Amino acid sequence: MGDMTATSARRVLLAAPRGYCAGVDRAVIAVEKALEQYGAPIYVRKEIVHNKYVVQTLEKKGAIFVDETEEVPEGSIVIFSAHGVAPVVHEEAAQRQLATIDATCPLVTKVHKEAVRFAKEDYDILLIGHEGHEEVIGTSGEAPDHVTLVDGPGDVKNVEVRDESKVVWLSQTTLSVDETMETVDALQDRFPQLISPPSDDICYATQNRQIAIKQVAAESDLVIVVGSKNSSNSVRLVEVAIGAGAKDGHLVDYASEIDEAWLEGVTTVGVTSGASVPDVLVEGVLEWLAERGYGDVEVVQPMQETMTFSLPKELRRDLRAEAAAAAGTAATGTDGAER
Ligand code: 10E
Ligand code: SF4
Numbered sequence: 001m002g003d004m005t006a007t008s009a010r011r012v013l014l015a016a017p018r019g020y021c022a023g024v025d026r027a028v029i030a031v032e033k034a035l036e037q038y039g040a041p042i043y044v045r046k047e048i049v050h051n052k053y054v055v056q057t058l059e060k061k062g063a064i065f066v067d068e069t070e071e072v073p074e075g076s077i078v079i080f081s082a083h084g085v086a087p088v089v090h091e092e093a094a095q096r097q098l099a100t101i102d103a104t105c106p107l108v109t110k111v112h113k114e115a116v117r118f119a120k121e122d123y124d125i126l127l128i129g130h131e132g133h134e135e136v137i138g139t140s141g142e143a144p145d146h147v148t149l150v151d152g153p154g155d156v157k158n159v160e161v162r163d164e165s166k167v168v169w170l171s172q173t174t175l176s177v178d179e180t181m182e183t184v185d186a187l188q189d190r191f192p193q194l195i196s197p198p199s200d201d202i203c204y205a206t207q208n209r210q211i212a213i214k215q216v217a218a219e220s221d222l223v224i225v226v227g228s229k230n231s232s233n234s235v236r237l238v239e240v241a242i243g244a245g246a247k248d249g250h251l252v253d254y255a256s257e258i259d260e261a262w263l264e265g266v267t268t269v270g271v272t273s274g275a276s277v278p279d280v281l282v283e284g285v286l287e288w289l290a291e292r293g294y295g296d297v298e299v300v301q302p303m304q305e306t307m308t309f310s311l312p313k314e315l316r317r318d319l320r321a322e323a324a325a326a327a328g329t330a331a332t333g334t335d336g337a338e339r
Contacts, residue, residue: 010269011267011294011298012268012297013270014298014299015213015300016299017205017208017301017304017305018279019282021206021307022305023106023309024082024276026082026308026309026310026311028049028054030048030311031063031103033319034077037318037319038318039062040062043064044058044065044079044081045067045079047081047230048063048065048082050227050228050232050276051277074097076099079101080101080103082108083134084138085104087141087142089138089141100314104138105173106309107173108135110201111170111171111172111173114201115139115146115170118143119146123146124161124166124168125146125147125148126161126170127169127171128150128169128180129149129150129175130151130175130232135172135174150183153182159190165193167194168196169197170197171197171201174236175206176236177207178243204307205307211302212272212300212303213225216272217242217244217245217249218244218245220241220246221247221265222249222250223248223269223272224258224270224285225237225241225249225252226274226282227251227277228276229251229253234251234274241270248266250262255284255285255288258285269289271285271286
């Protein structure tokens with residue numbers, strides 16, 4: 001009887017929004033459309049998004065992922081990942097006569113433009129972000145002489161600037177909002193004249209996923225975040241969940257990585273996924289949990305998302321040209337039938 005009560009109380013709180021953001025959706029579709037339009041192989045510089053399953057699925061369809069532009073055969077097509085690239089990468093690609101499709105998320109491009117603008121005005125730019133992350137390498141590359149990386153609150157004491165009256169902070173798009181505010185507060189203490197970016201650099205998708213998992217985490221004994229280990233925004237979701245009161249939290253690529261031992265004494269399991277994660281992987285986790293008595297799923301959705309981005313312009317141009325050509329062929333076909 002005691003067991004029955006425990007079983008019936010078991011539940012899952014499923015966070016929403018979760019999973020694909022508009023920038024990831026656009027980047028993944030760009031690779032798929034490029035494969036259809038130009039045929040395999042299509043080269044992609046770096047993982048198009050930081051998700052194992054997405055990368056493996058696209059590889060099966062004929063995408064070849066490389067680390068550097070120099071690995072792409074001259075004259076081929078290369079897609080730049082959603083995380084963005086430094087201008088020098090565009091130059092390298094041009095030198096190798098590569099046709100490029102830039103799948104950089106427009107919200108990353110926005111931060112690049114801010115960096116260019118503040119560098120032109122000769123500001124010292126304090127870029128809050130994680131050392132070595134591709135997005136940070138790309139953004140810094142817009143103005144290498146003006147950008148200093150600040151990797152969290154602990155890094156603030158090391159920061160040096162040329163002129164304290166001309167300092168601005170910018171950030172990576174996928175950081176923890178709370179930790180970034182701590183970093184900014186610490187920077188402001190050191191540099192009282194520090195100015196803020198014109199609008200939020202941490203994007204809408206990152207913010208919304210963190211708000212949703214906080215609500216879920218406050219009631220959860222265990223939070224499972226679906227996402228890959230190199231996905232910054234996914235890793236942040238685990239940290240945010242723990243910070244918001246979840247007793248335990250783990251990041252998994254697949255349901256098969258969940259350890260049964262995590263469920264010991266657990267009544268409520270919170271579930272979410274990073275911005276690069278297809279929902280089919282979350283469905284796998286929900287099935288795995290249902291098989292173990294956690295079949296009651298309640299969605300916790302503090303807000304709706306409606307953002308979408310149009311495909312990269314190089315691809316839109318070619319898809320339009322093809323559609324026009326197809327219309328032309330169809331017209332000829334009709335003429336032929338009339339004759
Ligand atoms: O490691 P990240 O969270 O930056 O990347 P992701 O590919 O897991 O998610 C999409 C986020 C992008 C492209 C950065 N703005
Ligand atoms: Fe764009 Fe934000 Fe998605 Fe990154 S996480 S791809 S910035 S929408």
